[in-house]
Amino acid sequence: MTAEVVSVEPETPLKDVIDLLVRSEVSGLPVVDAGGKLVGLVTEADVISKGAYGNRRHRALALLGDVLSGRDHRWVTKAAGLVATDVMTKNLIVCHPDEDVRVVARRMLEHGVKRMPVVEAGVLAGIVSRHDILVMFDRPDQAIAADVERSLANDRNLPDDQRVRFSVDDGIVTLTGDVRYEWDEPIVVSVVRGVPGVIDVISCLHHREPNPRPPTEAWVPGSQ
Numbered sequence: 001m002t003a004e005v006v007s008v009e010p011e012t013p014l015k016d017v018i019d020l021l022v023r024s025e026v027s028g029l030p031v032v033d034a035g036g037k038l039v040g041l042v043t044e045a046d047v048i049s050k051g052a053y054g055n056r057r058h059r060a061l062a063l064l065g066d067v068l069s070g071r072d073h074r075w076v077t078k079a080a081g082l083v084a085t086d087v088m089t090k091n092l093i094v095c096h097p098d099e100d101v102r103v104v105a106r107r108m109l110e111h112g113v114k115r116m117p118v119v120e121a122g123v124l125a126g127i128v129s130r131h132d133i134l135v136m137f138d139r140p141d142q143a144i145a146a147d148v149e150r151s152l153a154n155d156r157n158l159p160d161d162q163r164v165r166f167s168v169d170d171g172i173v174t175l176t177g178d179v180r181y182e183w184d185e186p187i188v189v190s191v192v193r194g195v196p197g198v199i200d201v202i203s204c205l206h207h208r209e210p211n212p213r214p215p216t217e218a219w220v221p222g223s224q
Helices: 014-024 044-049 057-069 074-079 101-111 130-136 141-154 184-193
Strands: 028-032 038-043 115-120 123-129 163-169 172-181 200-203 206-209
Touching: 014 028, 014 044, 028 123, 038 044, 038 115, 101 115, 101 130, 123 130, 141 163, 141 184, 172 184, 184 200
Parallel strands: 172 200, 172 206
Antiparallel strands: 028 038, 115 123, 163 172
């Protein structure tokens, strides 16, 4: 995540919000109160799509120019009384500093967001973007495949007698073949998921035998 985040307060005038978006070269600004608590997020889309500016996004650059130059424009006049809290998105999708980055990436994709605030006890701790995540997973499939192959051959945590094959496509590993017991499958998936650059694992593994049943009687030392 980016820890030093440019943010605004709920009562920051909309003109200042737009100016900060342009000068900071960011597409979204967290809105935090005096105690650092995250209360919303203002994005370019929020600003452009609000009624004060009409609903046509292709007007974006012209609108920003009008606002920043202070020209007497009807949109500028309408926006004069607006503040960050008037246009911000309030129901945010967030994550926490200790969450697995793969879980965060999946959540961003599921909700179609480009950036996600990182909060700790409700207080803004940073922000993570799709670009931040892509940098972490920017490894060629060939390098990922080599590491997966080494892990499947040498990892001591893998179950015995596994016959796993795999393929890698854009960072997504597909596992085929079989393992001995049903409970062996999640172990193999977990090991492969830990290889750097792996975005997701699709398991098509089969098990050859059911999981062994636990003993019905407790074992007593010295008994036969």
